[in-house]
Amino acid sequence: MPGGGGLMATDNAAAIEAPVTFKAYLMCAFAAFGGIFFGYDSGYISGVMGMPYLIHTYTGLPYPGPNATAEERTAFSLPSWQKSLITSILSAGTFFGAIIAGDVADFIGRRVTIIAGCMIFIVGVILQTASTSLGLLVAGRLIAGFGVGFVSAVIILYMSEIAPKKVRGAIVSGYQFCITIGLLLASCVDYGTQNRLDTGSYRIPIALQILWALILAIGLFLLPESPRYFVKRGKLDKAIDALARLRGQPRESQLIQAELAEIVANHEYELQVVPQGSYFSSWANCFKGGLSKPSSNLRRTILGTSMQMMQQWTGVNFIFYFGTTFFQDLGTIRNPFLIGLITTLVNVCSTPISFWTIERFGRRPLLIWGAFGMVVCQFIVAIIGVTDGQNPNAVRAMIAFICIYIFFFASTWGPGAWVVIGEIFNLPIRSRGIGLSTASNWLWNCIIAVITPYMVGTDQANLGAKIFFIWGSLCALCCIYAYFLVPETKGLSLEQVDKMLEETNARNSSKWVPHTTFASQMGMTEKGTLAPEIVENVEHKGSVA
Numbered sequence: 001m002p003g004g005g006g007l008m009a010t011d012n013a014a015a016i017e018a019p020v021t022f023k024a025y026l027m028c029a030f031a032a033f034g035g036i037f038f039g040y041d042s043g044y045i046s047g048v049m050g051m052p053y054l055i056h057t058y059t060g061l062p063y064p065g066p067n068a069t070a071e072e073r074t075a076f077s078l079p080s081w082q083k084s085l086i087t088s089i090l091s092a093g094t095f096f097g098a099i100i101a102g103d104v105a106d107f108i109g110r111r112v113t114i115i116a117g118c119m120i121f122i123v124g125v126i127l128q129t130a131s132t133s134l135g136l137l138v139a140g141r142l143i144a145g146f147g148v149g150f151v152s153a154v155i156i157l158y159m160s161e162i163a164p165k166k167v168r169g170a171i172v173s174g175y176q177f178c179i180t181i182g183l184l185l186a187s188c189v190d191y192g193t194q195n196r197l198d199t200g201s202y203r204i205p206i207a208l209q210i211l212w213a214l215i216l217a218i219g220l221f222l223l224p225e226s227p228r229y230f231v232k233r234g235k236l237d238k239a240i241d242a243l244a245r246l247r248g249q250p251r252e253s254q255l256i257q258a259e260l261a262e263i264v265a266n267h268e269y270e271l272q273v274v275p276q277g278s279y280f281s282s283w284a285n286c287f288k289g290g291l292s293k294p295s296s297n298l299r300r301t302i303l304g305t306s307m308q309m310m311q312q313w314t315g316v317n318f319i320f321y322f323g324t325t326f327f328q329d330l331g332t333i334r335n336p337f338l339i340g341l342i343t344t345l346v347n348v349c350s351t352p353i354s355f356w357t358i359e360r361f362g363r364r365p366l367l368i369w370g371a372f373g374m375v376v377c378q379f380i381v382a383i384i385g386v387t388d389g390q391n392p393n394a395v396r397a398m399i400a401f402i403c404i405y406i407f408f409f410a411s412t413w414g415p416g417a418w419v420v421i422g423e424i425f426n427l428p429i430r431s432r433g434i435g436l437s438t439a440s441n442w443l444w445n446c447i448i449a450v451i452t453p454y455m456v457g458t459d460q461a462n463l464g465a466k467i468f469f470i471w472g473s474l475c476a477l478c479c480i481y482a483y484f485l486v487p488e489t490k491g492l493s494l495e496q497v498d499k500m501l502e503e504t505n506a507r508n509s510s511k512w513v514p515h516t517t518f519a520s521q522m523g524m525t526e527k528g529t530l531a532p533e534i535v536e537n538v539e540h541k542g543s544v545a
Helices: 022-048 052-059 070-075 080-108 110-130 134-162 168-193 200-207 209-222 227-232 236-247 254-273 279-287 297-313 316-330 336-350 353-360 363-388 392-411 413-421 427-456 464-485 494-503 506-511 518-522 532-541
Strands: none
Touching: 022 080, 022 110, 022 134, 022 168, 022 200, 022 209, 022 236, 022 316, 022 336, 052 200, 080 110, 080 134, 080 227, 080 427, 110 134, 110 200, 110 209, 134 168, 134 209, 134 227, 134 427, 168 200, 168 336, 168 353, 168 413, 200 209, 227 236, 227 254, 227 427, 236 254, 236 532, 254 427, 254 494, 254 518, 254 532, 279 297, 279 427, 297 413, 297 427, 297 464, 316 336, 316 392, 316 427, 336 392, 353 363, 353 392, 353 413, 363 392, 363 413, 363 464, 363 506, 392 413, 413 427, 427 464, 464 506
């Protein structure tokens, strides 16, 4: 048992987290690096699919000459079905990878699961780099997708569990910032290789992904495991060592022990509310409880999966997946690669704003007002496009409002959705809940990647700018959704979020104040330690089914 004489606890709701050193902040923040290869992998494909050499190799079409007509230049592109397959197959892989990752993270740990995801991803990248035909490229993207699914699901889980409550939102937002950095790097590399007339045009952007995966895997190897994972497995001695390292404090510190006692007490409380059983019943626990009860596991799971669905409904990946080819199809932009680079740069520069705003104003206001801003911008783009879309000045205005729309997304829904899903699940179902939520993100990512080429392709529906009417309408739904369903979790520990969901609803959640601790609720001795039977129960039983 940690501490020898018992695990010191507290009934002071304001003293359940140990102070953190600057070194510990850096350790927590490094995990956000996982966003770079996630973002890079999402971003490079748009440029690669517009590269002349790849189009010529995959389709056999001759290069357009200097005197080629506009119709000939437009026809020199991958067919819609190939764009759809190449883009969406990654999302299909990540969908299944994210679902599997929750179980793997509970059995072998959060950190090791992320490292395993990096290794799977590298195998997929090697296959893509070696490809000279559609089949091997698609197979490589499918395998890489499994790796991305592992990392994208578990990195949010890991960061949410190790980050201090006062800056948890900012640190998880750093993950989204790293995604934007990855998108920017992909745009820069695509821009630099687009005119090469050899395999280096697409192999260089693809192979560079290996570097990001290696950096993340090596860095995670040196970081501690999540203490909440060790609590879930009943290994409290390892949990207190990991927590002390993360907080930069000695393991004998009363504050370290009080924080661990709160995690242990909350875990035991949740197990009493929804006992663990067989493997399948533990999965079924994610869907137990009524829809009318905000703290039920079913409500949490629906909130997490729908939150990620809504993030995809904003339509931002339409710009990053198909922006280059969309701008090419407009026929009024001289350098669509450069426009794609500009939109990505806006994304990068806007995201850091959320580091401050998400902790200053909270999650709810950002999601509500961010969705409202996107609605306005997208309808303006759509109206300009359908009324005067062939006017170069009108197209410039469309691009300007697309950039403003990206600003609203990058500073609100981009990081906000990831922050919320990392906070709303209790420990017994957290890994699976976040895995399901991330899988929802990739499922809708896949759906959008499949249908969008058919919606805007010049050889298909050819909606053009009209598609922004669709994205704008969906963003209006996002605004309503955030107002009625998203709780405010700013400044609360993960255990306090559980208590808040029990005692209030989303619209009143910002007024809720912690008033007790799980340690005092579950039982403390006269010496101020957590009741020994609780500690022994967690140590001996664990909860991994």
